[in-house]
Amino acid sequence: MKSLSAELAGRPIVPTVSSGAFTDKVRQTVKLLFGTPLNAILTIVFGAVLFAVVPPMFRWFVLDAVLFDPDPNACRAASGACWSFIYAKSGQLLFGIYPFDERWRPALVCVLIIALLAWSVRPASWTPRLLQLWIAALALVGWLMGGGLGLAPVPTSSWGGLPVTLILTVVAIGVAFPIGVLLALARRSTTMPAMRIIAVAFIEGIRGLPLLSILFVASIMLPLFLPDYLLPDKFVRALVALTLFASAYLAEVIRGGLQAVPSGQYEAAEALGLSFWRTQRLVILPQAIRVAIPALANTIIVMIKNTSLVLVVGLFDLISSGKAALADPAWPSPAAETFLFIGAIFFALSFSFARFSDFLERRGHIGY
Incomplete structure (x- = not known):
């Protein structure tokens, strides 16, 4: 016995899966899918739809697709997707009409913004230095995109693609949040009626107008009322319009969070002798923002996608870059593949932020 115990003690313990537990899981799955007549019908219908749709889509996406062949005639002869168009036109799709020899600059801007966004989601980075880092990074972004100080100048009319989408999103939301x-x-003030009236008029006025009309006013009507030397650049005007639009919606979301904070929190802060601004900064706003995280995330995701509307005022975002690439007569204009590629980029941005908001919800749960 002693030698057997010693021999067994030297062997690694391999966990085994109970056949009973596996059988129970199978039974639970079958019950979930076919436990009731309605579930059985839905399972069969959904399975039939998958069987009818998935094989042709896989054949179009992969089996019959042209992947990296640079010859446009290969796409014309193929019955599947023309992914070689995305490969050949990737520079134009991502950077629009930015000068070809200078495209390393918008590429570096994309890497810089995405890396800084990834750094910013770490709780350890949430210090006052993060704001300073973002200000320095945005100044660097402006220099890289616009040129000067040793770089060839590139006007904003030549900016396009992913950098425009990222810059509009980050700056508009970053500035709109404190304004909101x-x-x-x-709007909730009871001691400053004039400020309350101004806030209500601004919020309701902006929310009562579609974003397209605000962009048209900023890009088309504003030049009619201002002289050229006072007129901002078209990119700046679109950025201001997006910022004002986002701030109105964020203000209502934050106001909902403020209303959800119990009145006892205000009374406790007042009992401690805190001033109004210290009460808001240390007690009320942290709780209100945690309560409003789902609605804030939804508003920000909508704003990420709203940046595509700047194409109507002549700015080259991702969608405009895609349309410009499709205009090449040498290729068979694979619109489906192009917009799937652009949609995948928007989905990656939106999905990443949605996962970040889920993390914030779990981390900041306060029970009401």
Whole structure:
């Protein structure tokens, strides 16, 4: 016995899966899918739809697709997707009409913004230095995209693609959030009626207009009322329009979070002798923002996709770059593949932020 125990003690313990547990899981799955007549019908219908749709889609996406062949005639002869168009036109799709020899600059801007966004989601990075880092990074982005100080100047009319989408999203939301907080506080104010009226008029006025009309006013009507030396660049005007639009919606979301904070929190802060701004900064706003995280995330994701509307005022975002690439007569204009590629980029941005908001919800759960 002693030698047997010693021999067994030297062997690694291999976990085994109970056949009973596996059988129970199978039974639970079958019950879930076919436990009731309605579930059985839905399972059969959904399975039939998958069987009818998935094989042809896989054949079009992969088996019959042209992947890396640079010859446009290969796409014309193929019955599947023309992914070689995406490969050949990737520079134009991602960077629009930016000068070809200078495309390393928008590529570096994309890497810089995405890397900084990834760094910013770490709780350890949430310090005052993060704001300073973002300000320095955005200044570097402006220099890289616009040129000067040793780089060839490139006007904003030549900017396009993914950098435009990222810059519009980051700057518009980053500036709109503190404006939205101030608007929400002003709208709830009981001691400053003038500020409350201004905040209500701004929020309701912006929310009552579609974003397209605001972009048209900023890009088309504003030049009619201002002289050229006072007129901002078209890119700046579109950025301001997006910022104002986002701030109005964020203000209402934050106001909802403020209303959800129990009145006892205000009373406790007042009992401690905290001033209004210290009460808001240390007590109220942290709780209100945690409560409003799902609605804030939804608003920000909508704004990410709203940046595509700048194409109507002549800015080359991702969709405009895709349309410009499709205009090449040498290729068979694979629109489906192009917009699937663009949609995948928007989905990656939106999905990543949605997962970040889920993390914030779990981390900041306060029970009400």
